[in-house]
Amino acid sequence: MVQAQNQTSESILNSHRPLSKTFILGKFEYQTDASFVKVAPELSNKTIYLQQEVYSAFLNMQAAALKDSVQFIIVSGTRNFEEQKGIWERKWKANDNLSPVDRAKKILEYSSMPGTSRHHWGTDMDLNNLSNSYFESGEGLKLYNWLLEHANSFGFYQVYTSKTNGRTGYNEEKWHWSYLPLASKYLAFYNKHISESDIQNFKGSNLATELRMIPDFVNGISFRSKNFK
Ligand SMILES: [Zn+2]
Numbered sequence: 001m002v003q004a005q006n007q008t009s010e011s012i013l014n015s016h017r018p019l020s021k022t023f024i025l026g027k028f029e030y031q032t033d034a035s036f037v038k039v040a041p042e043l044s045n046k047t048i049y050l051q052q053e054v055y056s057a058f059l060n061m062q063a064a065a066l067k068d069s070v071q072f073i074i075v076s077g078t079r080n081f082e083e084q085k086g087i088w089e090r091k092w093k094a095n096d097n098l099s100p101v102d103r104a105k106k107i108l109e110y111s112s113m114p115g116t117s118r119h120h121w122g123t124d125m126d127l128n129n130l131s132n133s134y135f136e137s138g139e140g141l142k143l144y145n146w147l148l149e150h151a152n153s154f155g156f157y158q159v160y161t162s163k164t165n166g167r168t169g170y171n172e173e174k175w176h177w178s179y180l181p182l183a184s185k186y187l188a189f190y191n192k193h194i195s196e197s198d199i200q201n202f203k204g205s206n207l208a209t210e211l212r213m214i215p216d217f218v219n220g221i222s223f224r225s226k227n228f229k
Contacts, residue, residue, distance in 0.1 A: 017051060017122065019189045025198060026081035026120030036122055039074050048077035051122035054179040058125070061154035070146045075175070076119065076126035084114040085202045092203045104204045104211055109171050113208060115199045116218050118159070123183040126175045135174040144174055155181045159221040168212075169220020180223070190218060 017035040022028055030036045030049050037055050039048040043062065050058065062072050079087075091107045098106060104113075118124040127143075134140040151157065157180050160173040191214070199208040211217075 019186070021193055021198065024120070024186060024190050024194060025115045026079070026084060026117065027115075028080060030078045030080060030122060036078065039077060043072065044074045044077075046075075048074050048125075049122065050074075050077045050125060051179075051182065053182060054123050054125075057155045057179055057181075061151065061156060064150060064154075065143075065146055068146060070143050072143070073128050074125050075128065075130065077124075078122045079117060079119040081114045081120065084112060084117050084120070087111055088114055089203050100204055101207060101210070104207050108169075108211065108217065110173065112170075112217065113199060113205065113213055114202050115194075116208075116213050118178060118183060118186075121183060121186045123179045123186065124159075125177055126173075127177060128175060130175055132172060132174050147177065151177060155179050157223045159183075159223065161222045165222065167220055167222045168216040170217065178221075187218070187221075190214075 017023055017033065035051050036049045037052050039050060039055065058072075058074075065072060088107060088111060091111060092103060095103045095106050112119070127147075128134070129140060135144040147156070147158070156177040158174065158176065159178045160170050160176050161167060162172045194214070196209040196214060199205055199213055208214075
């Protein structure tokens with residue numbers, strides 16, 4: 001917490017992770033990467049890393065929220081390809097009663113194929129609780145309303161919104177917030193340099209093209225905000 005706050009804005013600007021295909025696919029070790037920092041234990045429920053600039057913006061948002069008695073806990077931050085592969089293949093195994101396509105579709109309700117997750121980038125985080133119902137009453141609703149009102153001014157957006165407006169890809173995730181000043185650049189890089197042939201080396205990866213991973217999932221985002229409900 002203190003570490004990121006004490007940095008000058010210049011050093012934060014210089015700390016951007018250089019873009020490369022391996023980075024954007026999550027094939028790197030964020031724990032030893034100079035652009036990544038560990039989230040303070042009191043703001044997370046386990047060991048979590050984010051990019052420095054993202055964490056710095058989060059700390060500013062967190063301080064503002066605290067004044068309104070809203071307390072964030074980060075429950076997931078950066079995950080690399082290997083970690084996402086672990087999640088994916090565990091769910092792949094758990095759904096072995098389904099055909100390969102249905103199996104993948106079931107997992108894709110909420111989880112990404114390795115190599116296609118915004119969590120690879122260190123720009124995206126899951127807050128407080130991984131169920132939409134939590135954010136629909138009581139403390140969760142208060143927190144969600146605070147985010148809708150204020151998060152954009154700190155750079156954070158809910159990108160997996162309701163699908164009723166035609167958005168494709170993952171179901172709504174009221175807990176997943178993305179730091180767009182960096183993530184929008186990363187998405188542009190992804191679209192320029194990555195094709196479905198780069199999404200491989202895990203069970204079911206041969207379905208990436210058929211299931212439209214890049215057009216419908218990587219690009220299946222919209223920007224839920226105060227002005228866009
Ligand atoms: Zn998430």
